[in-house]
Amino acid sequence: MSSEVFPSSAALRQIVPLAEKREALLKKVDDLDRQIAELSVSARAVAATTEAQPIRKASGRRKLAEPVPVEDKKDTSAKILGLLKVAGSKGLSIREIASKLGMKAQNVHVWFSFKGRKLADLQKIGQAQWSLKA
Structure with a gap:
């Protein structure tokens, strides 16, 4: 078999740490995706409660009806x-x-x-x- 098909042992020694590093990074990416999903769910819950209870704008004092003249x-x-x-x-x-x-x-x-x-x-x-x- 030729050496082109299978990498040499020196190349394998370089590939293994890179593959491990890649797996660690993929795991971090999965963790970040999970955290983003949790935040978006809680953000939707906050938005739903905000929509259910709208904030009323203060309208100031109401004008009283003018009394009818005698x-x-x-x-x-x-x-x-x-x-x-x-x-x-x-x-x-x-x-x-x-x-x-x-x-x-x-x-x-x-x-x-x-x-x-x-x-x-x-x-x-x-x-x-x-x-x-x-």
């Missing part, structure tokens, strides 16, 4: 009483009054509960139905 409150009473006067003895329902005045029905109902009950001229003629006394 004239407008008195005007509401006059408008409701005016509508009931026009309706006559038949009266109007709270929904009808609210739609004609452009108000919420709940607000009209509250007006009748607090303000309307104190007025002697008003009478309840049915469920959510009011009229002025004749």
Whole structure:
């Protein structure tokens, strides 16, 4: 056999340490790959918890609603009483009054509960139905 096919013993002595060094480096590369994989898994877990609980930006103080002027409150009473006067003895329902005045029905109902009950001229003629006394 020729020496070209098989390396000489001197060449083998040089190859063996290089092969061992190569195996050690490959082992280090595998360890580094494993560490990178662990970090990417923990980074995904951190990202998932961050997405689940978004950080809210402080919006500062909220502006309070401006109070309605007293004239407008008195005007509401006059408008409701005016509508009931026009309706006559038949009266109007709270929904009808609210739609004609452009108000919420709940607000009209509250007006009748607090303000309307104190007025002697008003009478309840049915469920959510009011009229002025004749």
